[in-house]
Every structure is written in structure tokens, then in C-alpha cells.
Amino acid sequence: xxxxxxxxxxxxxxxxxxAILDGFDLGVGILLLFQPVAASRDHMVDCITPTWDGxxxxxxxxxxxxxxxxxxxxxxxxxxxxxxxxLMLLALGFxxxxxxxxxxxxRLRRRxxxxxGIGSLVAALMQGLILGGVVQGVTVQNGRFAGSVLDIVRxxxxxxxxxxxIGYAVLGAGWLNLKANSPVQHFAKxxxxxxxPAFTVLxxxxxxxxxxxxxxIRAKWGSHEIALTxxxxxxxxxxxxxxxxxEKLRASVxxxxxxxxxxxxxxxxxxxxxxxxxxxxxSLWDAASSSTSQCFVLIGAAFVTPVVLGxxxxxxxxxxxxxxxxxxxx
Amino acid sequence: xxxxxxxxxxxxxxxxxxxxxxxxxxxxxxxSFLAVIEALWLKTKDSIYLEIYKFWLSIFAMGFGVGxxxxxxxxxxxxxxxARFAEIAGPAIGxxxxxxxxxxxxxxxxFLGIMMFGLHRVGPKLHFIATCxxxxxxxxxxxxxxxxxxxxxxxxxxxxxxxHLTVLNWRDVIVNPSxxxxxxxxxxxxxxxxSFMVAGVGAxxxxxxxxxxxxxxxxxxxxxxxxxxxxxxxxxxxxxYGTMLKYQPPKMQAAEGFWEEKSQSPAPYxxxxxxxxxxxxxxxxxxxxxxxxxxxxxxxxGRVEGLKNTPRDRQPRMAxxxxxxxxxxxxxxxxxxxxxxxxxxxxxxRLFASRWFLWTLVFMTPSGIIATxxxxxxxxxxxxxxxxxxxxxxxxxxxxxxxxxxxSTLIGFICVYSVFFSAFLIFTLRIIRLGxxxxxxxxxxxxxxxxxxxxxxxxSPARVVSTQSS
Numbered sequence: 001x002x003x004x005x006x007x008x009x010x011x012x013x014x015x016x017x018x019a020i021l022d023g024f025d026l027g028v029g030i031l032l033l034f035q036p037v038a039a040s041r042d043h044m045v046d047c048i049t050p051t052w053d054g055x056x057x058x059x060x061x062x063x064x065x066x067x068x069x070x071x072x073x074x075x076x077x078x079x080x081x082x083x084x085x086x087l088m089l090l091a092l093g094f095x096x097x098x099x100x101x102x103x104x105x106x107r108l109r110r111r112x113x114x115x116x117g118i119g120s121l122v123a124a125l126m127q128g129l130i131l132g133g134v135v136q137g138v139t140v141q142n143g144r145f146a147g148s149v150l151d152i153v154r155x156x157x158x159x160x161x162x163x164x165x166i167g168y169a170v171l172g173a174g175w176l177n178l179k180a181n182s183p184v185q186h187f188a189k190x191x192x193x194x195x196x197p198a199f200t201v202l203x204x205x206x207x208x209x210x211x212x213x214x215x216x217i218r219a220k221w222g223s224h225e226i227a228l229t230x231x232x233x234x235x236x237x238x239x240x241x242x243x244x245x246x247e248k249l250r251a252s253v254x255x256x257x258x259x260x261x262x263x264x265x266x267x268x269x270x271x272x273x274x275x276x277x278x279x280x281x282x283s284l285w286d287a288a289s290s291s292t293s294q295c296f297v298l299i300g301a302a303f304v305t306p307v308v309l310g311x312x313x314x315x316x317x318x319x320x321x322x323x324x325x326x327x328x329x330x
Numbered sequence: 331x332x333x334x335x336x337x338x339x340x341x342x343x344x345x346x347x348x349x350x351x352x353x354x355x356x357x358x359x360x361x362s363f364l365a366v367i368e369a370l371w372l373k374t375k376d377s378i379y380l381e382i383y384k385f386w387l388s389i390f391a392m393g394f395g396v397g398x399x400x401x402x403x404x405x406x407x408x409x410x411x412x413a414r415f416a417e418i419a420g421p422a423i424g425x426x427x428x429x430x431x432x433x434x435x436x437x438x439x440x441f442l443g444i445m446m447f448g449l450h451r452v453g454p455k456l457h458f459i460a461t462c463x464x465x466x467x468x469x470x471x472x473x474x475x476x477x478x479x480x481x482x483x484x485x486x487x488x489x490x491x492x493x494h495l496t497v498l499n500w501r502d503v504i505v506n507p508s509x510x511x512x513x514x515x516x517x518x519x520x521x522x523x524x525s526f527m528v529a530g531v532g533a534x535x536x537x538x539x540x541x542x543x544x545x546x547x548x549x550x551x552x553x554x555x556x557x558x559x560x561x562x563x564x565x566x567x568x569x570x571y572g573t574m575l576k577y578q579p580p581k582m583q584a585a586e587g588f589w590e591e592k593s594q595s596p597a598p599y600x601x602x603x604x605x606x607x608x609x610x611x612x613x614x615x616x617x618x619x620x621x622x623x624x625x626x627x628x629x630x631x632g633r634v635e636g637l638k639n640t641p642r643d644r645q646p647r648m649a650x651x652x653x654x655x656x657x658x659x660x661x662x663x664x665x666x667x668x669x670x671x672x673x674x675x676x677x678x679x680r681l682f683a684s685r686w687f688l689w690t691l692v693f694m695t696p697s698g699i700i701a702t703x704x705x706x707x708x709x710x711x712x713x714x715x716x717x718x719x720x721x722x723x724x725x726x727x728x729x730x731x732x733x734x735x736x737x738s739t740l741i742g743f744i745c746v747y748s749v750f751f752s753a754f755l756i757f758t759l760r761i762i763r764l765g766x767x768x769x770x771x772x773x774x775x776x777x778x779x780x781x782x783x784x785x786x787x788x789x790s791p792a793r794v795v796s797t798q799s800s
Contacts, residue, residue: 050443071420078409096399104757289421292497296425304432328447
């Protein structure tokens with residue numbers, strides 16, 4: 001059995017779970033910056049409070065799977081993205097503690113809301129920056145990172161950072177539309193109308209620019225013409241529906257379409273990078289750890305992931321329906 | 331000044347991991363404490379337990395939050411600062427941490443929301459299960475991470491070919507020689523930490539003459555737990571000492587402060603030394619005569635082995651290991667004394683009246699945290715110059731990241747973590763100052779899973795909450 005391929009699938013699964021689940025949490029955080037009414041901000045945070053922690057855990061899952069199954073890639077990519085990773089971690093830190101600290105104070109709650117919003121925004125930008133950096137390529141010599149930590153400050157990573165931030169805002173607005181009460185719901189719909197076309201256009205620009213600077217993407221286009229065309233068509237169809245029918249769609253459909261846009265986008269990126277893990281330099285199989293390590297992770301994941309998904313769904317179900325206006329109490 | 335990346339990477343890791351461990355230590359202890367309190371509440375229906383639960387839950391929640399966000403940093407930091415370590419050790423410690431995430435982090439995160447906000451949605455029984463799940467999650471997490479760290483202390487079950495490490499036997503990796511003793515040592519340290527926090531806050535209220543019912547119950551519980559735990563901890567610590575002496579002699583040689591291959595006879599027990607590492611001697615040493623022989627060799631005139639038994643390039647820095655060990659050990663002796671005193675006062679019926687004892691408890695509130703930190707400093711600085719003992723040296727494990735980048739992020743971490751710590755401290759002290767909110771005198775509606783399925787539970791949270799808090 002091709003163990004590295006299975007591990008890579010699990011890694012991709014964890015990253016996708018992270019992007020869509022913490023994506024809407026971060027999106028709500030970003031939108032917090034644009035919400036002037038204090039009571040509405042409280043309500044927005046209440047919409048994600050009971051379940052955010054589990055959503056964030058998927059990034060640890062992805063990071064640790066990379067360490068366990070592809071230690072070579074882990075030891076190349078983290079030094080390469082040293083600055084954005086640390087900025088992302090600090091930003092996620094601010095976002096995370098703000099959940100707990102903002103409710104402890106009424107006088108300084110505005111400040112913690114700003115920390116919450118900026119933390120979410122910076123985390124999203126840095127994640128996009130890292131994604132753009134991976135597609136742009138990493139300098140590798142003798143299996144070690146040999147570039148500069150500032151290689152990341154180039155047009156493609158920056159465009160993809162902004163794109164991801166706006167994409168998360170679409171997911172966050174979709175979630176608020178589903179969970180929040182009417183004033184915030186109107187705000188959420190307006191955000192979808194503004195952000196979803198912006199996200200679509202930026203994503204298109206990022207793709208075209210990436211294809212222009214990276215010959216390997218043009219080569220992929222040749223070999224996966226049909227698959228990539230289908231993905232682009234699907235992306236355009238879903239993003240178009242989202243933009244045009246914002247008012248008419250049911251809240252759950254709207255949110256689901258947001259998730260679908262992300263799923264399609266991630267599949268496209270995965271298709272382009274595969275079978276490498278560090279594009280153009282290290283393949284999945286070159287970076288893989290020995291089969292005993294792969295087996296241990298995969299067997300564990302095969303047994304435990306269904307249970308994790310089960311009780312995570314249960315936690316969502318406990319807090320189902322609209323978020324109570326006055327918060328969760330206690 | 332030329333900055334050394336390996337020193338900066340080590341300072342950064344030491345700072346972030348030291349900051350982090352404070353919070354899980356509290357969380358592990360408090361989660362189990364909360365589970366015990368909720369069990370007592372369900373059994374006795376005494377509302378004082380609900381009051382204790384809600385009070386400590388709010389502090390637990392903040393500490394847990396800080397622990398989570400500073401913990402995420404660590405799972406990436408292996409690669410950020412120590413890429414070579416990640417590359418070599420990844421196949422062994424990576425899968426263990428992956429299983430930690432799967433079996434513990436998700437469990438804690440999944441049930442934390444229910445624990446914090448779900449009492450009225452799911453009812454007390456299911457809520458109690460959620461509390462237990464969070465507590466079990468913290469223990470599973472401790473078990474995996476101690477396994478990973480113990481493997482770095484006493485590696486086993488792997489083969490190394492050049493730069494590649496292959497796991498031969500997972501059982502040997504997970505149940506490595508030091509893990510069976512280090513895990514209970516850490517868990518009872520976490521429980522002691524929570525016990526002294528709980529007792530210390532209660533003692534403060536007793537001294538101020540406020541919240542008497544709450545204070546008496548928590549001081550009684552806290553000191554009772556602490557007394558049992560410290561007796562066990564001394565025992566576990568002694569076994570661990572023997573294990574580490576067998577597997578990592580330099581660590582224990584440094585911890586005792588002797589240099590010569592065989593110390594004088596009888597050996598004193600040093601409490602204060604000024605080590606001179608370059609000349610392999612102490613400039614000054616103060617200790618209690620005979621005690622070293624008695625404690626360390628269990629005989630009246632036994633000789634203790636010194637650090638010169640270890641070649642110079644494999645020696646840890648004596649000062650760090652020695653003083654970290656003294657702080658941990660000194661606090662353990664104090665805790666033991668308090669345990670004995672609490673038994674005596676309890677027997678005499680003066681546990682809540684003796685002011686000197688209550689003041690001591692107040693000062694001991696953070697003692698568990700300090701002792702745990704000191705213990706980790708013994709473990710980690712005593713393992714140097716190795717990062718994986720006997721396999722990979724710390725200097726060879728560092729990432730190809732320039733010193734300037736490391737320095738700027740180190741400053742970033744210090745600034746941000748200072749904000750986190752100040753906020754945590756200010757809000758915790760404020761919660762303590764405000765005191766526990768009176769819990770409703772009547773018992774909660776008996777809840778069950780069926781209750782969670784009823785639609786009216788969803789429709790009327792506002793009403794339930796407002797009647798509860800009025």
C-alpha cells in the first residue's frame with residue numbers, strides 16, 4: 001500500500017477541515033472589525049464561542065501530521081516560512097485569548113475586540129502568504145532550506161494572503177447569516193455581497209499570476225486539462241451563484257456554497273502541487289518517514305478520526321439553532 | 331556583538347515552553363478538581379459545590395485558553411527553531427504528538443464548549459460527562475507528551491542510519507525507561523498545583539472573613555488532596571531519582587553539586603554553591619554535614635559521585651540544574667510540612683482558625699507552579715548538551731534561520747506573552763476579589779440526555795439563565 005499517499009490524503013483532509021472550520025471563525029473575527037455596534041459584536045462572538053477550539057485544533061493536526069509523516073518537508077517548510085508562521089501563531093494567540101478575556105471586562109472589551117479582529121485578520125493573511133509562498137516555490141539545497149526568510153515578500157504570496165482573508169470573510173458572513181439574529185444577519189448578507197465577488201476576482205488574479213511566474217503550473221495545465229477546467233467551471237458556477245443569489249438562498253445553502261468554493265479551490269491547489277510536497281524540489285515519497293511511523297499515524301487516524309468527527313458534530317448539535325441574543329449564560 | 335543562532339533558538343524555545351507549561355499544569359489539576367466537585371454536587375445536591383464549580387471554572391477557562399494558544403506555538407516550533415531535530419526525531423515523536431492531537435486535544439476542545447456553556451442545554455448528568463471528558467483529555471494529553479519528552483530523555487526502540495531514524499518497536503518508544511515514572515510525577519505535580527491554588531484562595535477568604543462556606547470547603551478539600559498527593563509525590567520522586575541516576579548520571583551529578591569523581595566521606599547535602607564550571611570546582615559551598623551520605627547513598631559515610639565522572643563536553647551546566655533541583659526539592663519539603671501541619675490542625679479542629687497556617691497557604695498558592703517549572707528545568711537543562719540524549723546534540727539541531735530573525739521573533743514572543751500573562755493575572759485576581767457568585771439555593775432541574783432533545787430547552791435559554799442568576 002502506498003503509505004505516503006495515504007498520509008498526504010490525511011494531511012490534505014486536516015488542512016481542508018482547518019480552512020473551512022477555522023476559516024469561518026477567523027472570518028467572523030475579521031468582520032468584527034467592521035461592526036460598529038457593541039451588542040452586535042458580542043452576538044457575533046457568541047455565534048462561534050462554543051465550538052471554535054475544536055476548529056482550531058485541525059491546524060495542530062495538520063502541522064503534526066506533516067512532522068510525523070513528512071519530517072523532511074516539515075524541516076524545510078517551517079524555516080522557509082519562519083516569519084509568517086510566527087506572526088500567524090502570535091495572531092492566533094491574540095484571537096484565542098480574546099474569547100476568554102473580552103467577557104471579563106466591559107470597559108476594555110472594545111480593545112479585546114480589536115485584538116480579536118486584528119488577530120484573525122493577521123492569521124488569515126499569513127496563512128494566505130504561506131500558501132502563496134508554497135506555490136511560488138522554496139529554495140532547497142541538499143534537502144535543507146537555503147533561501148532567505150524574506151523570500152515571502154513577493155507579489156504572489158501577498159495577493160494570496162489578501163484573497164484568503166476575504167475568502168474567510170465570506171465563510172464567516174455565511175456562518176453569521178446562519179446563526180445570528182436579524183440585525184447581524186443583515187450585516188452578514190451585505191458582507192457576502194461585497195466579499196464574494198472580490199474573493200472570486202482576486203482568486204482568479206492569483207491563479208493567472210501564479211501560472212505566469214511558475215512554468216510547472218503551465219505544465220500541469222497541459223497534463224490535467226480536463227480536471228482543471230472542470231474545477232474552474234465549478235468554482236465560477238458556485239461563486240457566481242453565491243454573489244447573485246445572496247438574498248434569495250436559504251441561510252444553510254448559502255453557507256454550504258461558501259464551503260464548496262473553498263473545497264473546490266483547495267482541490268485545485270492540491271492537484272497542482274501533487275505529487276510534490278515542496279513544489280519542484282521534494283516529492284511526497286522523498287519526504288516521507290519510514291513505514292513504521294506512517295503506519296502508526298494512519299492506524300491511529302483511521303480509528304480515532306470517526307470518533308472525533310462524531311463528538312464534534314454532537315457539540316455543534318448541542319448548540320444548534322440561532323444563537324441566543326443574550327449569549328450562552330454561565 | 332555577534333549573535334549565536336543556537337543560543338537564541340534555545341532561549342526562544344525555553345521561554346515559550348516555560349510559559350506554556352504553567353497553564354496545562356493548572357488545567358490538568360483544575361479539570362480533575364472540577365470533575366470531583368461536580369460529582370460531589372450531583373451526589374449531595376449541596377449548592378455550595380455548584381458555587382465552587384462555577385468559580386473555578388471561570389479561572390480554568392482562561393488558563394485553558396492561554397494554554398491552547400501557547401501550545402499551538404510548540405507544535406510548529408520544533409521546525410521553526412530546530413529543523414534538524416524535527417527531521418531526525420519527527421518519525422518517533424511526530425506520531426506520538428499526532429495521536430495526542432487525535433485522542434486528547436479534540437476531546438478537550440469538543441467537550442469544553444459543553445462544559446462551559448452547556449449546563450442548561452444538556453442537564454447536569456451529561457454536563458458531568460463533559461467535565462469528565464475534558465479531565466480525561468488533559469490526562470491523555472499529558473501521557474502522550476510525557477512519552478515524547480521521556481523518549482528524548484531516555485530514547486529506546488529506534489535505529490539510526492546516518493540522518494534517518496527508523497522506529498523498530500513502538501512499544502519501546504512509547505513505554506521508554508523514564509516514562510512510567512515521569513508521567514505520575516507530572517500528574518501529581520499538576521494535582522498539587524491545583525490543590526494549593528484552591529486552598530490558597532480559600533485561606534485568603536477565611537483570613538478576610540468573607541465567603542465562609544465556600545472558603546471552608548475549599549481549604550478542607552485543598553489541604554486534604556495536597557496531603558495525600560505530596561506523600562505520594564515524595565515516593566514517586568525518589569523512584570524517578572534512581573531511574574535518572576541510572577540512565578542520565580550527569581543530570582543527577584549536576585543536581586547534587588559535587589565535582590570530584592568520589593566526594594568526601596561523609597558527604598554533606600549542599601544548599602548553596604557557586605560552581606566554577608571552567609575549573610570544575612565550587613568556589614563556595616554550604617551544606618548540612620552527613621545528610622548527603624544519608625539521603626543519596628542511604629548510608630552514614632557513603633560517597634557521592636560528582637560531575638567529573640562525565641567528560642567535559644558532555645556535562646550540563648551545574649548551576650542551572652543544581653538550583654532548579656533545590657527549588658523543587660525545597661518546595662516539596664515545605665509542602666510536606668504543610669501536609670503534616672494540616673493533619674494536626676484538622677485533628678485539633680483548628681484548620682480554619684489558625685492564622686499562621688492560613689497565611690502560609692496564601693503564600694503557597696503559586697508553589698505548585700514554581701515547583702513544576704523548576705522540575706522541568708532540571709529535566710531539560712540537565713539533559714544538555716543533548717536534545718535527544720546520546721543521539722543528537724542541541725547545537726546540531728538548529729534551523730538555518732538567521733540570528734536577526736530569531737532575535738526579532740524572540741522579542742515578539744516576550745511582548746505578546748507579557749500581555750497574555752498580565753491579562754490572565756489581572757482577570758484572575760479580579761475574579762478572586764469579586765468572590766464566588768451565590769449559587770441558587772434550589773437544586774437544578776434534573777437533566778438527562780432526553781432533556782437535551784426537548785425543543786423547549788433550545789427556545790428558552792434566556793429564561794432559564796435569568797432565573798438561575800437572579
